Every structure is written in structure tokens, then in C-alpha cells.
Amino acid sequence: MKSNNIICSAGFNYCMVQWDGSIFKCYAHNDFKDYSLTKLKIGNIKNKDFFDLEISPLCERYCCNEYCDMLGTQQWNNQELINDSKKMMLWPVVEKFEQLDENNFTVCVDLVSGCQNKCPYCWLTKNKMFDLRHIEGTHWINFIKYISSVKKGIKFFNISGLGEPTVHPDFCQIINEALISDFHVAVTTSALNLNNKKLKQILSGLSQKEKNKFSIIISLHPLSPLWSQEKLEELLKEFKNNNYTNIYFNFVNFSQNMKFKEELIKMGEKYDIKEFRSVDYLDE
Numbered sequence: 001m002k003s004n005n006i007i008c009s010a011g012f013n014y015c016m017v018q019w020d021g022s023i024f025k026c027y028a029h030n031d032f033k034d035y036s037l038t039k040l041k042i043g044n045i046k047n048k049d050f051f052d053l054e055i056s057p058l059c060e061r062y063c064c065n066e067y068c069d070m071l072g073t074q075q076w077n078n079q080e081l082i083n084d085s086k087k088m089m090l091w092p093v094v095e096k097f098e099q100l101d102e103n104n105f106t107v108c109v110d111l112v113s114g115c116q117n118k119c120p121y122c123w124l125t126k127n128k129m130f131d132l133r134h135i136e137g138t139h140w141i142n143f144i145k146y147i148s149s150v151k152k153g154i155k156f157f158n159i160s161g162l163g164e165p166t167v168h169p170d171f172c173q174i175i176n177e178a179l180i181s182d183f184h185v186a187v188t189t190s191a192l193n194l195n196n197k198k199l200k201q202i203l204s205g206l207s208q209k210e211k212n213k214f215s216i217i218i219s220l221h222p223l224s225p226l227w228s229q230e231k232l233e234e235l236l237k238e239f240k241n242n243n244y245t246n247i248y249f250n251f252v253n254f255s256q257n258m259k260f261k262e263e264l265i266k267m268g269e270k271y272d273i274k275e276f277r278s279v280d281y282l283d284e
Contacts, residue, residue: 103153137170
């Protein structure tokens, strides 16, 4: 369903960036059946000018729903909220049209493409997207500095999507730069490549206020050949010893996963996880 009169928060105070630096207004371009949606591309972080901030707020494709990549995107018609996709990411949504503020901005990032976890319920596995691809961290750092210079409100930098972000060679520097630049940062990760050394590298030299803006969303994938519950517990123990508690759990309600669920809930309670979130697997 297309519309010429629906105003969306995407582009206005939100954009998504692919692993290759391509910037899009929203995730609608991921509808591979409609290649015309590549028009939603508004720039690339490898370019000097990044992208034009004067983006039309009109929605080119009304496709959001409660399963729209779990984004907090909102649509408005005649200043009335008509759609509010299921909110799972850590960014603010507003209750009234008048509250939309162009100074606030959220960047949703696919830092890498490809994943080694090979979870049976993941579309990356189904499409055999195992090879890791990424661009240099300097591009991300320059982009973060640019957004910080032009957006003076509440800023969010959410990393998730097309692969395991912690394998990017400049992962720690990118996160550190975003925190220094006054972003709230949320990283969705399997945590299989995350350790206390990386955490210390990220948080080094930051104020407590900056540290409090960093959240880790651990996606629990017990069916991955790389899964180690013992290593996860060691990591959680290190987090707790360092008084780092901005941690969330994501769990996919896939049939073969369910035998692990109760034990992982108890682990979360033991280490003061802020929230245990269950996501239904729709294809079973």
C-alpha cells in the first residue's frame, strides 16, 4: 500500500546504514520484490557530504507492521498516529505529532554483513551469508562526528542486523567514538566475540554518564555451533564485577531452543539482566 500523505519518522529523525555505508530512510528497501524502493537510498557514509538532511518526511511505502525488524518507526496521517511498529530497540518514540523533533536522531546500523553462528532459524543461514564484509572504521567514525555536529538533541546509535558486529576490527573504536559524541549506544550481539578486554577498551576514558548510555542486547543462540553457555556466564560475571548492568537478553522462541529457555531466564536473574525478551519465530 503506497501513500502520498503519510508522514513517517523515518528520514526525519531516523535512518539506517548498511554494512557498505549505504544510507536509507528506513528498512522498506529490504522488500526485495520491489526494486523501486532503492529510491529510499539517501546517501553513503563514504562520501564527503554523507547525505542531505532535508529529507522528505512523506512515506513512499506504507509497509511497517509490528514485525518490521522490531523498529520503533511511527507513521502519521493528518497529525494522527496511525501506525506504531513494535518497539524493541532502545530509542524514544513520541505520543503526539508536535513532539517530533528534527534535533533528535537515531542511526540503525548493520556494521558487518555475514555471520558465523549458522542458527537454523536465521535468514542469513538460509541464504548462506557466512562471509564477513565491512568497510573501514574511519568511515563510521567520521559519520558519527558529522551527525553529532548537526543533531544537538537526543541521539541513538543502534547496531544490529546483517551479521555479528563485534567481529568488525574497529568495533571498540566505533562504539567509543559514538559514546564520546553523546550518542546512546545499543549493540545487539551474540556476545560470542565479546570479552572483558573489549568492554574495557570501549569504556576506557569515559565518564560514568557516558558509560550509562551504553547498552548490550545479547541474542541467545544455543543452537549455534559456536555457543558456549559457560563462556557467556563468565562474561556476565565480569560485567557484574565491573558494575556494568545495562544488559538485555533476546531469545527466539524456536522449537529446538525452548529446552534452554528456563535455564537462561534463571541466568539472567542471577546476573541482574534488565529484561529477558522473547521473540516468536513466525515460520514454524
